Amino acid sequence: MSSRRQYPFDLIEPKWQRAWDAEQTFRAFNPGESVPDGHPFGVRHSVAGKPASAAQLPPKFYIRDMFPYPSGAGLHVGHPEGYTATDILARYRRAKGFNVLHPMGWDSFGLPAEQYAVKTGQHPRVTTEANIANFTRQIKSLGFSYDWSRELATTDPEYFRWTQWIFLQLYNAWFNPETNRAEPISTLKFPEELDGARLSEPQQATPEAASTNSESATAQAAGCGSESRAPGDLESRRRAFRDSKRLAYVSEQPVWWCEDLGTVLANEEVVDGKSEVGGFPVVRKPMRQWVLRITAFAERLLADLDTIEWTDSLKEMQRNWIGRSEGAEVDFPLLMASGGRFQPGGPDDERIRVFTTRPDTLFGATYMVLSPEHKLVEQIVPQEWPSGTPDAWKGQRKYQPAITVVESATAGQIAFGMVKADLNGLVPTPEALKVMTAERAIRFRAVPVYYRESTLIVAISNPADLDMMDSLRNELSVENLEFRVASESDIERILVDFYGAKPSLKPSPREAVAAYRTYASGKSDLERTELAKEKTGVFTGAYAINPVNGEKIPIWIADYVLASYGTGAIMAVPGHDSRDLEFARKFDLPVRVVVQAPAGKDSIGFLDDGVAVNSDFLNGLPTAEAKAKITAWLEAKGLGKKTINYKLRDWLFSRQRYWGEPFPIVWRRDASGQPYHEGLPESALPLLPPALTDYKPTASGEPPLARAKDWVSLPDGAVREVNTMPQWAGSCWYYLRYLDAKNGNAFVSKEAESYWMGSLSTLNSQLSTKSTPGVDLYVGGTEHAVLHLLYARFWHKVLFDLGHVSTTEPFFKLVNQGLILGEDGQKMSKSRGNVVNPDDVLVEFGADAFRLYEMFMGPLQDTKPWNTRGVEGVYRFLGRVWRLFIEEKSETAFEQAQTVATQPDADLLDHLVMNGTIADVSATPAQLKVLHACIKKVTEDLDHLRFNTAISAMMVFVNEANGWQTRPFSVMRTFLQLLAPFAPHLAEELWARLHRTFGQNPPSLGYAEWPSYDPALLVESEMEIPVSVNGKHRDVIRVSADADNATIEATARRAEKAQPFLEGKTVRKVIIVPKKMVNIVVG
């Protein structure tokens, strides 16, 4: 650790931060805004002291960071990595003559503040504001050139009024599949039976959007199905129909419920069956929720990825998440077990519709599987098993508590063992739970823990759960915890008592199916992934007919088929699908080869494209042709059609929390008492959350907002929606608010939007570098790949369709910064104790060194470990820069003055004197060459985001300049311009001093024109060219720069060190790459 400061950054850095603040140096000006007199931006672009129109302003450059959640822990060194990169580019672009928009704000709604509020009763706003203040202090101490006048926080009512406004835009719009875009709900046409006013006119039935389950499900829930209703409630039905089409709609679907967080979560927030935040268990639970129709935009979200510059991996993540697959829907007619045709509710129910991407394997479909939740299940199950049904198909439980010893001890209080039991059909019965409760059964993190006769019995099936034992020990305050293996009877007790298992055959298909459905729905996703390594399922007793060959095939239910994908049903082709094969093997179902694998590969289980066999009229066709032929055949017969499916689900948009945006929605009841919702008028915004003293959910499990009875109930009898929006809402559009952050009349003005988002950029392209539309550069971590970045693209497209923004995409270029690891090469975390706090680094080395090191570590996108010695290295470099400019003797005087001074004072810096080696003389050619090489490298590297090599180029310059007896003013001045984006405080201080020393008024460094290099100065009169013999490097020759090939060849042939390799050999060929190398090929 250095005992003495390399240079007085502690005085320099606050001094310039104050100056930039006071002079509003980095204010970005909107079209129509008046630029203050004398502001350096106005001076540079001749718009000072007057309002500048969009055409008078220089081209825009909009560069942004992902705004942070202001946590109580403060900034860590990962945050400023991206911030530094964008700040360097912002400063560089300003110098290049762009109007740079570089803002910062706060994603300030969030769980920690709310959890603190639940515990202490303190309003989350208090915590949030304190954290914002701390983050602001930390970020400002790094000297970033943000335009702080545009600072925003998603928790600010003046911000979230527009978040609510955008929600209303979604609420009042629908997706028109014919135009493939969002339109105002007023353009929605009612189907004929609801269009009472114009029954005589011919009406197009509203076409279904690309088949999304949510859509058809809600449409049916809303009652617009085929069954007719009394004409009296036509109005209600019209409303229900309209509500079912909105981009923001209410759905009763099963959602991920997290008990520990007390809220539901979106699919994207659930990772490995646990909540992304906190890692708590989640379960599937049907609830009424607000959902946004992102699936309607799946195709455009996918297609437009081709129009933006993101990394391949990021685009790929989004593609995977959207998960488009092409295939066919095929109808399988039902057959009753008795052999008669099935006729429950009408013509639509006579078949089961499946989705498959391999219609060419239809002849290999030997059974069908429905998801346990499939709506047809109950209707198709017969009273009795068909004769000859194997016992294994009847849902027989066949658990063998095969106990694998994991760890053991004697005479302990806790016994546990690994259960490898097939829990098929087993669920904790209410009776069993009562018994368990009486005996102090507890559920610990979804794992049953059973206390009986002074012994805790823990059945686990995953070695990973061993980690749990420590927490369990703490939680139970059991000391001297010892382990022993659970005995077989221990396990038996858990299975019988907890799961209510009885080793008996299910007596009827109905019971077997009911038991399996309960089992499947009761499993949390955690249990599903950890316990269900083996396939489970049960035969329904019903059969269907394979439409291509008339075969009778059994229908099963199994939880490996998801209700939420495709049609919730599949045709199983065990010959060519690994999951179906696994299932077929377990239950002894027939396997048939219908695709011939290439020679040498087994056709059973062959998943790739091959040639159709055993498939009647498809035989001999390659897979692609077989697909086309069978699809056409199905369509001609009316048995199926080509279909596209997506993995993407609609976006669950409501949370049961206090600290989020309230929905601008009220609920009323129609004449028949049916509740319906209504959007608030814009004039009611912002809708503020009510004041509460208790932030917990209500006793009846309603969200916290329900506690505010006065707030919830309106005088006219309506009640407010009590859910709130998720944290992602505010971050979906903040990049638009920055453009016009103080606008009270609109979320952004048209002028600001079109200028900054680049629709106007073609109007003023006086610079060769053209502006990109949208955000020019967005830098942030990969963790938002499918959350924020997908949601924001979706909102942007809706706003675009509705005419509120002018570009189809928000972020045209995006770069992911790499993770910074701790000094031990591990991910930084409190528990590892390897977290580096930027505050500490700043105290010791200053902001400039910190910034420089963050960039010097390696390429921005790479993951790399922190190394404090590395900071010292760049800090030393800055010290060398300092000493190039400052007379060392004057430093002694300065230090003495500083010791005497009672408090730090920037005036003390005036004791410093410029280094006497700097003189206003013309530079030597060698000096110019060093400088211009540096300009070239730094400029080119900045254009390609190669900060680390730009810094090393400056180090090379400093190492050279260090040896100069005389340092020309002009050269040193230009160098400071190159340094300024990286180490702005030091550069500003030296810039000011340098100019004053030479009797000049320092021009604004931030807006001084970026230096350009003269290629002529870089040309060598002589050059060194490596000489190779047979591709091996042997010598280096010197020739004049304009030497022709003949001269080069002759010189190379004479090269001394090459001689031993040429002697006695015939030269077959001489390859000369101009200015690069010579290769002599001998034989």
Next chain:
RNA sequence: GCCGGUGUGGCGAAAUGGCAGACGCACGGGACUUAAAAUCCCGGGACGGUAAUACGUCGUGCGGGUUCGAGUCCCGCCACCGGCACCA
């Protein structure tokens, strides 16, 4: 399992198909100093060789290939990191 990315000194890393290891860290030597720190200068891929030079051989995860020439391009592996994961 599928998709994407990355493998170069003791470490972070450089290298439009053309002298591998720029720059920095750590390390070693020297100057300055009573001494240390700081600073300045010099040296560091490995092996062989030499008093030290010189010089030679090998060397960019592994195995092949294309090329006068490969860290870079192609084919096949291996390892690590990230994402997805019963999506029909």
